[in-house]
Each structure stands twice: as structure tokens, then as C-alpha cells.
Amino acid sequence: MPSSINESLRIYREIFDKSDLFSSNDDRLLVIDNWLNVPNDWTCSGIEGFHRWRMLLKSDIEATEAMLQCTDGDEPLISSNLIAHWTCWMALINPAVSKHPITAVNKYFILPKREGQKGKPKSVKVDIVADAGRSWIRLSNIKLSSILAELAEMDSLITSSDDDSDSHVDQPMPVPSLLKIGHELSAASIKFIIHDQRPDIHLYLTRLSREEVAESDSRIKGQLETLNLYGIQVHFGIPTYDLKVSQKQPRVALKPTTNINLDVSILIAFTSITTHIYNPAEASLKPNNATEHIRAISNQLYQESGVCALFDLIKETCDTETLQFWTTQENKDRTYSILDKIGGATEKLRLESIFEGGNDSFWDGSRYFSNQMGGLPVKIINDSGDDVPTASFDDFVLRRAHKALNSDGNMGSAGKLTPHTLRTVIAGLERGWTTLTSNRQSIKALVQGWHTHVNNNSSLATFWLVEPRSLSEQLLEKSDRKSNK
Known part of the structure; x- marks a missing residue:
């Protein structure tokens, strides 16, 4: 590395300028989001x-x-x-060192507490977390002279201890810095399992060569062998790399799968009178008060002026000739129970026809009667899973949903999801089908952390979010939420 101030400043500035152009991962989570006036932040x-x-x-x-x-x-x-900055930059931009996607720089991981340890837990630094969390990279700029000085200090302490034979004070021997780093990295990695595996740990000794270690004190080689026993891969030096920034190809727009899994919120929306009625203001609703009614109708008219109504949106997005809607038996039963309490006569008739195959009955009186949509009747998912091929989606969300379901819906820091929501999501994920829902908050909670696993070359969406579109739907969903408590 250069020693002059001018040359050092030149390299500093070069790293800073180029780092502004660097991005590890412009992938997106496989979510279509058609909510109005909501930040659609599904990138990673x-x-x-x-x-x-x-x-x-x-x-x-x-x-x-x-x-x-x-x-x-x-x-x-x-x-x-x-x-330190230059070696970090070389490691960041070189895909042979840091496999994309890179998720963190200079991240500290908490060490497990030792028995009897008081105070805050200690942590260990990982310079780069790569390969979506599966690879930890630690950069050490220690010089051979520093390692030899450590060994000399240990020899001195041993000699001093032998000379002072009358001393009854137990003085612990210092742990060599490389072994201390290795032990801490290994201990921390146990707590951060990715796909049932600990992260691979790579230690780059950026200022050491294999040859000089081989010709030096044999105890250094012994330390490196111990690091291997910790499961740490040791590398010498840091390869140089020239960052080339190329123009990104436009991403293919996400599309739903041919088979679409519906949750209760969408079944309610399908049957809701304000989805079908020509003028939503004419809906015969029974809100809590007149102000709520006026506000809800106003909101719906505003929504429909900005984005397509639900069926228009589906027709614009899907190939309706091959489209098929599905749902679980549980969701069908829940929707019948909700409409039995709150739904009007028209909504109950539509619910019957949506499952029983009375296509004209479903569209009777609807503003879509002359321009009907495919995908109906809604079919019931076979619990055995024999009706579909193996899912093609990344399994992180599926595994997380199963874990939450086994924990009574507990998503940890992300909150809690109802078991029936999780069972709905699982039914779609197991089959590789897009799940259509208006339950945005649940999906946000469920996919938290997905960026550490995402492999989204696919253009097929895992989830498709649409906005609750009417007061009647909101009333029905409110009833559904109450029944979950």
C-alpha cells in the first residue's frame, strides 16, 4: 500500500466514488403489490x-x-x-470472495453467554455477510511481526511463572488473537442457522503469505490448524479486483401463477355487493354510523379512480382463459359462517354460486355480467396435495409459516399471525401457487427476513396483494378478525 499522504488520499477518494456505484443485489421479493398510496418496498x-x-x-x-x-x-x-478500508472494498466487490447477495458490512453478532457471565453479552465482528447470510468473511490485517510478538510475550510469561515458583496467584495465559477471533466466530455462528446450516466462515489474513508462515515459528502453523478445527477456512492475502459497473437489464414484470390461491378476504371481496354494483353509493349497508358510510363510499370511489377495481385488475393481470381459483375447505367454511352473520341476500347467493358452478348466477346483477371473468368456480384444495405438482418457490417463507403455525402463530419480533392465515399461505406455497390476499400486514410479517434466502430468478409471484375495496368487505373482515380472538 502507498505510504504518502497524496497517494493515500487518491485511493481513499477512488474507493469512495466507486462505492457509490456498487450494489450487491437488486433482486425483489416475489410480491405483486396493488395497494393504493402505500410504499411498495419489496426489494432487498x-x-x-x-x-x-x-x-x-x-x-x-x-x-x-x-x-x-x-x-x-x-x-x-x-x-x-x-x-482496512481497501481490503474491505476488495472483498466486497470480488464475487469470488463475497458471493451475492451481500446483506451486511461490519456487522456484530452476539456471542452466547457463558455460565455465570454478568453484564451485556459480548459480540464479534464480521466484516462482510455474503451469500444471503450463508457466508461470513472476517478480514485480519495482522502482520507476522505482531504474531511473533504475541508468541514472545507468551514465552516471557511462561518463563516468569517458572521463576516465581513461590507465587500462588493463578495468572491465565493470554489467548493468541487469531485463536480468540476464531473461537468467537465459531461460537457466534451456532446461533445463526441458515437452512439448517451454520454460515461458512472465511478468515482472510490480508498481510500474510503462506510461504512466510511456513518459514516462521511452527506455532503459527499450529494456530491455523486449530482454526480449521473450528470450521474456519483460512486464506492468505486478499485478491485485487477491478469493479466494472454495467447497465442493468430491465426486470420482467411479476405475474401470478395460473392457479391462484384465495384467502377469506378475497372470497369476501368476490361476493361483496360493492364489488359488483354499478354505483357503490347505492349499496344497502349497515355501518356503525352515517359518517362511516359516507367516508367508506368516498374512499372506494377514490380508490377506483386510481387503480382498477378488483375484477378489472385480475383481467388485466392474468390470462383468464387458463386461470383457476382455489381455496381451502377451511376458508370456504369460514366465509359461509361470516356471511351467514353479516352478508346480505345477494352476497349469500353469490357465495353459493361461486363454489357450486352457477356462473351466470354469480354474475347476475353485476356490472361485469356482459364481460365475465374466467377462473370460476372456485375449487377446493385437496389436503393430501395430490392435486398439484411439487412447489417451485423458495422454501424460506414456507418453512417460516410452518414454524409459526407450530408456535401458535407466533412470528417472534414480526408479531403474530392467525393459524388459519398461516394454513392458507402454506396451502399456496406447498403447491407453488400465488396467494391472492388483502391481508398486507400479515404478508409483511411473514416475509420478514426473506432477503436472506431469496432466489428469485422466477417471474412468478408468491403473493399478490390487493386493497380492501369497500365498506361491506371491511365489515365482513372485521367480523372475521373478531372470530379469531
């Missing part, structure tokens, strides 16, 4: 800690620039973080 391009790392880099640039005001630029830069 952010790298945790990357902005903070760039700001540290900027601070070092400013400090070096300030140094130039009072020092000759050809003078050596005695102390700086340049080596």
Missing part, C-alpha cells in the same frame, strides 16, 4: 452497514485532506485506516 437491495461504512470512509478522507493543509503531501501517512 439494501446492505446493512454499507452506508455507515461509506461515512467512516468519508471521515477518513476529510481527516487526510485536513492533514494536507499543514503537511507535505509526499510525507508518509503514519497512521490511517486505509488498509
Whole structure:
């Protein structure tokens, strides 16, 4: 690395400028979101800690620039973080070192508490979390002279202990820094399982070569062998890499699958009078008060001026000639129970025909009668799963849904989902079918952390979110939520 202030500043600035163009992962979660006036943030391009790392880099640039005001630029830069920043940058941009997607830079992982340990738990630093969490990369800029100094200190302590034979004080021997790092990384990785596997741990000794280690104190080689026993892969040096930024190809728009899994909210929306009526203001609803009624009708008219109504949206998005709607027997039963309590006569008739195959009966009196939509009648999913091929979706969300279902809907920090919502989602995921729902909050909670597993070359959506479109639907959904409590 250069030693002059001018050359160091040049490299600092080059890293900072190029890092502004770097992105590890512009993938998206496989979610179609047709909600109105809601941020549709279903991408997973952010790298945790990357902005903070760039700001540290900027601070070092400013400090070096300030140094130039009072020092000759050809003078050596005695102390700086340049080596640390440069090695981190080389590791970040080289896909042979950090496999995409990269999810974090300079991340600290909590170590398991030892028995009897008091105070806050300690943590260990991982410079780069790559391969969607499956790979941890730690960069060590330790020099051979520092390792030899550690060994000399240990020899001195051993000699001192032998000479002071009358001392009764047990003085623990210092742990070599490489073994300390290795032990902490190994211990922390046990708590962060990805697909039933601990992350691969890579330790890059950026300022050491295999040859100089082989020719030096044999105990250094012994430390590296111990690191291998910890499950840590040791690398020497850091390969240089030239970042080439190419124009990204436009992404193919997400599409639903031919078979679409419906939850209760959509079954209610399908049968709701305000989905079919020519003028939503004419709906014979019984809201809690007149103000609520006026506000709901106003909101629906506003929504429909901005985005398509539900059936129009489906017809625009899907191939209705091959489209087929499905739902679970549980959802069918729940919808019948809800409409039995709250639904009007028209909504109950539509519910009957949506399952029984009376196509004209379903569209009778609807503004869509002359322009009907395929996919009906709604078929019931076979619980055995024999009616469908193996799912093709990434299994992270499916595994998370099963885990939450076995934990009575508990999603940890993401909150709690109702068991019937989880069973609905599982039915779609197991079959590789898009699940159509207006339950946005549940889906947001369910896919939390999906970016650490996503493999989304597919253009088929896992979830399709639409907005609750009418007061009658909201009333019916409110009844459904109450029945879950």
C-alpha cells in the first residue's frame, strides 16, 4: 500500500466514488403489490452497514485532506485506516470472495453467554455477510511481526511463572488473537442457522503469505490448524479486483401463477355487493354510523379512480382463459359462517354460486355480467396435495409459516399471525401457487427476513396483494378478525 499522504488520499477518494456505484443485489421479493398510496418496498437491495461504512470512509478522507493543509503531501501517512478500508472494498466487490447477495458490512453478532457471565453479552465482528447470510468473511490485517510478538510475550510469561515458583496467584495465559477471533466466530455462528446450516466462515489474513508462515515459528502453523478445527477456512492475502459497473437489464414484470390461491378476504371481496354494483353509493349497508358510510363510499370511489377495481385488475393481470381459483375447505367454511352473520341476500347467493358452478348466477346483477371473468368456480384444495405438482418457490417463507403455525402463530419480533392465515399461505406455497390476499400486514410479517434466502430468478409471484375495496368487505373482515380472538 502507498505510504504518502497524496497517494493515500487518491485511493481513499477512488474507493469512495466507486462505492457509490456498487450494489450487491437488486433482486425483489416475489410480491405483486396493488395497494393504493402505500410504499411498495419489496426489494432487498439494501446492505446493512454499507452506508455507515461509506461515512467512516468519508471521515477518513476529510481527516487526510485536513492533514494536507499543514503537511507535505509526499510525507508518509503514519497512521490511517486505509488498509482496512481497501481490503474491505476488495472483498466486497470480488464475487469470488463475497458471493451475492451481500446483506451486511461490519456487522456484530452476539456471542452466547457463558455460565455465570454478568453484564451485556459480548459480540464479534464480521466484516462482510455474503451469500444471503450463508457466508461470513472476517478480514485480519495482522502482520507476522505482531504474531511473533504475541508468541514472545507468551514465552516471557511462561518463563516468569517458572521463576516465581513461590507465587500462588493463578495468572491465565493470554489467548493468541487469531485463536480468540476464531473461537468467537465459531461460537457466534451456532446461533445463526441458515437452512439448517451454520454460515461458512472465511478468515482472510490480508498481510500474510503462506510461504512466510511456513518459514516462521511452527506455532503459527499450529494456530491455523486449530482454526480449521473450528470450521474456519483460512486464506492468505486478499485478491485485487477491478469493479466494472454495467447497465442493468430491465426486470420482467411479476405475474401470478395460473392457479391462484384465495384467502377469506378475497372470497369476501368476490361476493361483496360493492364489488359488483354499478354505483357503490347505492349499496344497502349497515355501518356503525352515517359518517362511516359516507367516508367508506368516498374512499372506494377514490380508490377506483386510481387503480382498477378488483375484477378489472385480475383481467388485466392474468390470462383468464387458463386461470383457476382455489381455496381451502377451511376458508370456504369460514366465509359461509361470516356471511351467514353479516352478508346480505345477494352476497349469500353469490357465495353459493361461486363454489357450486352457477356462473351466470354469480354474475347476475353485476356490472361485469356482459364481460365475465374466467377462473370460476372456485375449487377446493385437496389436503393430501395430490392435486398439484411439487412447489417451485423458495422454501424460506414456507418453512417460516410452518414454524409459526407450530408456535401458535407466533412470528417472534414480526408479531403474530392467525393459524388459519398461516394454513392458507402454506396451502399456496406447498403447491407453488400465488396467494391472492388483502391481508398486507400479515404478508409483511411473514416475509420478514426473506432477503436472506431469496432466489428469485422466477417471474412468478408468491403473493399478490390487493386493497380492501369497500365498506361491506371491511365489515365482513372485521367480523372475521373478531372470530379469531
